[in-house]
Each structure stands twice: as structure tokens, then as C-alpha cells.
Amino acid sequence: MPMRTPPTRTRLQPRNAPPYAGPVHLAARATADGTPNALAVARAELRARGVDVLDLTDSNPTRHGLTHPGVLEAVRRATSRAGRYAPDPRGPVVAREALAARFGGGPDDYFLTASTSEAYGWLLTLLADPGETVAIPAPGYPLVEPLARLAAVRTTEYPLHYVHPYGWSTDTTALARVAARDEVRGVVVVNPGNPTGAYVADDERAPLVEAARAGGAALVSDEVFGPFHLDGRPRTLAGEERVPTFALDGLSKLLCAPQLKLGWVRVSGPHDEAAAAVAALETIADTYLSVGAPVALALPDLLALADDAVAATRERLVGNLATARALLDDGGWRVRRCEGGWTVLVDAPRWRPDDELALHLLREAHLSVHPGWFYDLPTPGALALSLLPEPAAFAEGCRRLRAAVDALGA
Numbered sequence: 001m002p003m004r005t006p007p008t009r010t011r012l013q014p015r016n017a018p019p020y021a022g023p024v025h026l027a028a029r030a031t032a033d034g035t036p037n038a039l040a041v042a043r044a045e046l047r048a049r050g051v052d053v054l055d056l057t058d059s060n061p062t063r064h065g066l067t068h069p070g071v072l073e074a075v076r077r078a079t080s081r082a083g084r085y086a087p088d089p090r091g092p093v094v095a096r097e098a099l100a101a102r103f104g105g106g107p108d109d110y111f112l113t114a115s116t117s118e119a120y121g122w123l124l125t126l127l128a129d130p131g132e133t134v135a136i137p138a139p140g141y142p143l144v145e146p147l148a149r150l151a152a153v154r155t156t157e158y159p160l161h162y163v164h165p166y167g168w169s170t171d172t173t174a175l176a177r178v179a180a181r182d183e184v185r186g187v188v189v190v191n192p193g194n195p196t197g198a199y200v201a202d203d204e205r206a207p208l209v210e211a212a213r214a215g216g217a218a219l220v221s222d223e224v225f226g227p228f229h230l231d232g233r234p235r236t237l238a239g240e241e242r243v244p245t246f247a248l249d250g251l252s253k254l255l256c257a258p259q260l261k262l263g264w265v266r267v268s269g270p271h272d273e274a275a276a277a278v279a280a281l282e283t284i285a286d287t288y289l290s291v292g293a294p295v296a297l298a299l300p301d302l303l304a305l306a307d308d309a310v311a312a313t314r315e316r317l318v319g320n321l322a323t324a325r326a327l328l329d330d331g332g333w334r335v336r337r338c339e340g341g342w343t344v345l346v347d348a349p350r351w352r353p354d355d356e357l358a359l360h361l362l363r364e365a366h367l368s369v370h371p372g373w374f375y376d377l378p379t380p381g382a383l384a385l386s387l388l389p390e391p392a393a394f395a396e397g398c399r400r401l402r403a404a405v406d407a408l409g410a
């Protein structure tokens with residue numbers, strides 16, 4: 001069985017159903033993700049045997065005690081105001097006013113969505129016709145590819161490079177070449193990146209904007225990890241005026257509350273182009289009207305919790321990053337520079353392919369880590385660890401990782 005299968009967010013859960021082969025045609029783009037990879041299979045085997053696996057891949061914040069305790073109460077309070085259906089394709093104005101007050105711009109620059117993923121879906125529909133292309137960073141979190149496939153849109157990659165200990169940089173020359181291609185309609189920037197943790201640097205911003213502008217491509221800036229700066233200064237592309245720009249964010253990271261299902265897009269850019277984009281986006285939003293009224297009406301109260309929520313999550317991330325540095329940054333081990341986000345990249349000193357290494361760790365140490373290839377990291381031996389787990393579990397995971405890998409060379 002091939003190790004690598006098209007990545008999806010459920011890629012660690014193997015599906016038991018055989019590929020569909022009935023008389024009714026199902027679209028290839030909807031059924032492309034069938035085969036579980038070897039890690040998923042091994043994990044299911046361990047689960048079936050009742051083996052406890054220490055999971056350093058998990059970035060579901062609700063499993064790590066991080067969801068702000070006030071969020072459900074805020075939604076409960078708003079629910080009593082949600083009895084009458086008064087749809088607004090952009091989302092209720094009170095919610096958009098609260099976004100503008102916190103993040104800048106005006107209420108009419110914002111569109112509410114059910115999640116950042118849905119926002120990507122809408123933007124893929126907005127920017128690219130079937131068969132056209134959006135550019136995505138590599139390495140990167142495997143989210144846009146499956147969303148693009150569902151929208152019948154192609155992806156092409158532009159490279160990010162790592163130099164230790166300086167950090168990551170965007171290959172803006174390669175990006176300009178990619179953006180100049182006729183069929184490329186959007187450039188996705190993840191700021192800070194997942195799993196790179198790198199914000200768009202000050203000196204990258206102008207070439208990035210120019211590459212998109214010259215190529216006639218819009219910018220899509222995914223800023224869900226923006227507030228979680230660690231070893232770096234936060235920077236945003238939201239509100240960029242030189243090129244049509246769509247900045248994405250949402251409650252799944254800001255309040256550690258993915259279950260609330262609320263995200264948003266902020267639109268900016270040259271006046272006429274932004275106005276045209278807003279009008280078309282309004283049609284898409286109006287077609288779905290997917291945002292639930294209770295959570296949307298609760299947004300002003302929810303945003304009032306954001307500073308506390310971010311502070312608590314950052315404390316967890318900062319603590320775990322320090323633990324990784326204390327346990328995994330000597331003797332050939334290396335913790336890569338992590339400016340922000342929820343993931344840290346670690347280079348193991350045994351030059352085994354990272355997929356083999358991750359499988360070995362799972363089987364022998366009952367430790368789950370993401371191999372770098374999940375994210376198209378070119379270096380063998382690179383592993384991605386979630387910084388969200390409880391501190392004791394994270395430290396135990398780092399110790400287990402080190403012991404298991406060091407034993408390989410003994």
C-alpha cells in the first residue's frame with residue numbers, strides 16, 4: 001500500500017467502506033480520497049488492540065481543555081434573540097460591526113462563514129472557473145488541495161525555504177513566475193504558516209503583492225494562527241489595498257472553539273476591484289446562507305473573550321515550545337524556528353525517511369507524530385508536533401520520541 005495518499009483532515013481515520021461501484025455516477029472529485037495510508041492503518045490496528053497512543057498530532061483544542069469557558073454561555077444568551085429569521089448574506093450587521101471594531105476596516109468589508117474552510121470554498125468559487133488554478137505554499141497544511149478539488153479547481157505550489165536558525169522565507173521569484181501564469185487566479189498565503197509557523201516577513205510583502213497584482217491574481221491570506229505569535233512578531237495582510245485581498249479568520253482558533261462554526265472573510269483592495277468581488281461574494285453567500293443566527297449574534301460577546309482566550313492558549317504553546325527546546329534541541333536534534341501557530345517542526349538526527357520514522361514511533365513507542373511529508377516538507381526526518389496537548393503529555397511525548405529515535409542509532 002502506498003504510504004502517501006491524498007491528504008485530508010480525516011486522513012488518520014481509515015475508511016472501511018470499499019470504493020463505491022454502484023450504477024449511480026458519483027463525481028470523481030468527491031470520491032478521490034479513498035485509501036487509508038499506512039499510518040492510519042497502523043493506528044487503527046493499535047486502537048483495535050486497546051493500545052493507548054500518545055497523540056502529538058492532535059490539534060483539536062476542545063480535547064486539550066483550551067476552549068474558553070465563556071463561549072457556550074455567550075451563545076446561549078444570543079439564542080433568545082435568534083427566533084426570527086432575518087437573513088443577511090454577509091451575516092448580521094452587529095457581528096460585522098464587532099469584527100470591524102476589533103480588526104479594522106468597515107462592517108461591509110466582512111462576510112461571515114461557517115468556518116475558514118467554507119470561506120476557502122466560497123473564494124475558490126469566486127476566483128477560479130473549473131480547471132483554473134490557485135497557488136498554495138509548500139510546505140503547507142493539506143487543506144486547500146481537497147477544497148480546491150471539490151470546487152473543480154487545480155492547485156500549484158510555490159516554495160518556502162528554511163535556513164536554520166533564521167527561519168522560513170517565501171521564494172518570491174518562484175511565486176512571481178507562478179502568479180504570472182494565465183490560469184492562476186489566486187495566491188494563497190498562510191500567515192503564519194502551518195506547519196512552518198512563519199509570518200510573511202516585512203520584506204516579502206511588497207514582492208508578494210506585486211507578484212499577485214502583476215499576474216492578475218487575488219491574494220487569499222489565511223490568518224487563523226495570526227494571534228498566536230511565539231518566537232516572532234505578528235504581521236497581517238488584512239486590509240491590503242494594492243491588490244484584491246481576502247483575509248480569513250475564525251473562532252476555531254481564536255477562541256479554540258471549532259464546534260461553534262463561525263469564520264469570516266475581510267475583503268480589501270483597489271476600490272472597483274474590491275467592490276466587484278464583494279458583489280459576487282454576496283451572491284455566493286446569499287446562495288448558501290450557511291451561518292447560524294445564535295453564534296453570529298453572539299459574536300460581539302464572543303470577541304470580548306478573545307484576548308483572554310488567546311492569552312491562555314499562548315501560555316500553553318509557549319510552555320510546550322520551551323519543553324521541546326529543552327528536550328529536543330541538542331545531540332543532533334533540532335527544533336526549528338517557530339514564529340507562531342500551534343505546531344512545531346523538529347528534525348530528528350537519524351536519517352530515516354520521515355514516514356518510516358513516524359510508523360516506527362507509532363508501533364514501537366505508541367507515539368503519534370506527523371511525518372513531514374504530510375505537509376510536503378522536503379527534508380527526511382522532519383516531524384511535526386502539535387503544541388496543544390497538556391504540558392505533562394507533551395513532555396512525555398518529547399521524551400518518548402527522543403528515546404525511541406536515539407535507540408535506533410544505539
Ligand SMILES: Cc1ncc(COP(=O)(O)O)c(C=O)c1O
Pocket residue numbers: 059115116117118141143190194222224250251252258263
Ligand atoms: C491554516 C489553517 N487554516 C484553516 C484551518 C481550518 O479552520 P476552520 O476550522 O475554521 O475551517 C486549519 C485547520 O486546522 C488550518 O490549519
